[in-house]
Amino acid sequence: MSEPVRIGLLGHGTVGGALHGLIADRADAIEAATGRRPEVAGVLRRAEGDFEEILGTSEIVVELMGGTEPTREYVLRALRAGKHVVTANKQLIAQHGDELFDTAREAGVQIRFEAAVAGAVPVIRVIQESLAATEIEKVFGIVNGTTNFILTEMAKTGAAYADVLARAQELGYAEADPTEDVNGADAAAKMAILARLAFGSPVVLDDVAFEGIETVTPDDMQYARDLGLSLKLLGVAERRGEQISVRVFPCFLYGGHPLAPIEGPFNAVMVEAPAITEITMSGPGAGGIETASAVLGDIVSIVAGEAPVHQPQAKLEIARDISSSFYLHLEVADEPGVLARIADVLGRAGISVKSVVQRGHGDDARLVMVVHECPEDAFGRAVAEISGLEFMRAEPRAIRVIEEEFMPTGS
Numbered sequence: 001m002s003e004p005v006r007i008g009l010l011g012h013g014t015v016g017g018a019l020h021g022l023i024a025d026r027a028d029a030i031e032a033a034t035g036r037r038p039e040v041a042g043v044l045r046r047a048e049g050d051f052e053e054i055l056g057t058s059e060i061v062v063e064l065m066g067g068t069e070p071t072r073e074y075v076l077r078a079l080r081a082g083k084h085v086v087t088a089n090k091q092l093i094a095q096h097g098d099e100l101f102d103t104a105r106e107a108g109v110q111i112r113f114e115a116a117v118a119g120a121v122p123v124i125r126v127i128q129e130s131l132a133a134t135e136i137e138k139v140f141g142i143v144n145g146t147t148n149f150i151l152t153e154m155a156k157t158g159a160a161y162a163d164v165l166a167r168a169q170e171l172g173y174a175e176a177d178p179t180e181d182v183n184g185a186d187a188a189a190k191m192a193i194l195a196r197l198a199f200g201s202p203v204v205l206d207d208v209a210f211e212g213i214e215t216v217t218p219d220d221m222q223y224a225r226d227l228g229l230s231l232k233l234l235g236v237a238e239r240r241g242e243q244i245s246v247r248v249f250p251c252f253l254y255g256g257h258p259l260a261p262i263e264g265p266f267n268a269v270m271v272e273a274p275a276i277t278e279i280t281m282s283g284p285g286a287g288g289i290e291t292a293s294a295v296l297g298d299i300v301s302i303v304a305g306e307a308p309v310h311q312p313q314a315k316l317e318i319a320r321d322i323s324s325s326f327y328l329h330l331e332v333a334d335e336p337g338v339l340a341r342i343a344d345v346l347g348r349a350g351i352s353v354k355s356v357v358q359r360g361h362g363d364d365a366r367l368v369m370v371v372h373e374c375p376e377d378a379f380g381r382a383v384a385e386i387s388g389l390e391f392m393r394a395e396p397r398a399i400r401v402i403e404e405e406f407m408p409t410g411s
């Protein structure tokens with residue numbers, strides 16, 4: 001009989017507790033697949049367990065505590081002690097990836113983190129292993145379930161952002177402090193990880209520009225419906241020659257886009273490369289048992305002896321000259337000549353309008369337009385100029401739009 005695989009659990013909350021149960025439930029199947037039976041060597045909580053003891057008795061250390069301290073210290077100590085590490089902690093990888101990968105390489109052990117991005121959806125494995133030899137051009141998608149739930153509910157019910165957020169908290173789809181989810185920071189950490197793996201460049205959280213969904217209004221949702229658009233918080237990492245761009249922003253999609261039907265707390269990630277055209281992966285982005293199942297997959301890979309390499313690579317420059325298409329929402333005085341003045345500002349900036357919807361509201365009118373792709377800097381300057389015009393009744397609101405219309409291809 002071969003030795004059991006002894007697993008130390010740092011953290012025993014939602015994911016750690018679910019993993020503990022899953023290890024017991026799936027022990028026979030794991031033994032059948034790998035030849036070795038998994039066994040929990042010890043558990044660390046705030047008031048239970050001893051890190052040194054767990055370190056001494058484990059072959060694989062699973063970090064499910066969250067946060068970056070003392071987590072970083074524990075993970076580094078485990079790697080230096082020759083233990084493989086599995087973690088679900090996106091902040092830890094996004095902020096300290098270089099240090100952790102260097103340490104793992106020097107110690108000749110693995111660090112795996114499938115559950116850190118898109119929960120149960122195996123995006124890391126696909127990018128890092130299945131597509132290891134593919135020149136990836138773009139990775140993008142919905143990587144935060146909380147915001148996707150909120151935007152889906154806003155679109156379905158017409159309710160205000162704050163009301164839907166409160167409901168998401170009641171249902172457990174949003175945390176008591178939802179800041180990092182709704183302001184885009186959580187998605188930014190996940191996109192830093194995906195960009196690092198897709199482009200082999202040491203992208204860190206600070207390289208990712210992010211915006212959240214806090215300012216989206218029911219009005220935006222209503223107009224979007226009229227224009228055949230749906231709103232998503234998108235993470236986009238793309239290669240542009242020798243540069244890359246990694247960003248998170250709310251964005252309207254046309255109905256035929258593969259990400260448009262992704263609703264509720266689900267996640268979906270698309271990968272584009274010349275050799276594969278595109279791949280879309282979707283599924284539950286969080287949840288105790290779903291996340292634990294991704295963690296267990298990493299444990300099985302380690303026991304089976306598969307080892308992805310994290311070679312240090314030259315850092316690609318972050319691109320700043322981005323072009324996008326935009327939705328622009330303007331509240332204006334309902335008087336002659338307004339549309340022409342706005343069109344003049346946009347025209348002088350070289351921005352062309354794709355569609356316009358206008359509605360009267362007493363003395364005021366709402367003008368909602370979608371403009372074709374243009375440099376973001378030029379668009380920002382034009383919006384600032386429009387904002388200063390005397391007939392404006394509120395600050396303009398702009399949200400990016402992906403114009404691309406996906407046509408189903410024949411079989």
Ligand SMILES: NC(=O)c1ccc[n+]([C@@H]2O[C@H](COP(=O)([O-])OP(=O)(O)OC[C@H]3O[C@@H](n4cnc5c(N)ncnc54)[C@H](OP(=O)(O)O)[C@@H]3O)[C@@H](O)[C@H]2O)c1
Pocket residue numbers: 010011012013014015016044045046047063064065066067069070088089090115116119285286287288291
């Ligand atoms: N929940 C999800 O759906 C999900 C999805 C994807 C990724 N993740 C990631 O998975 C990780 C764990 O999340 P979770 O939801 O399971 O968290 P959680 O329910 O809050 O559990 C955290 C666990 O870590 C322990 N812990 C925290 N700080 C500690 C410290 N300084 N010393 C010792 N123990 C400590 C806690 O101890 P006590 O039990 O004593 O409080 C608890 O057992 C996080 O990195 C999270 O981002 C979670």
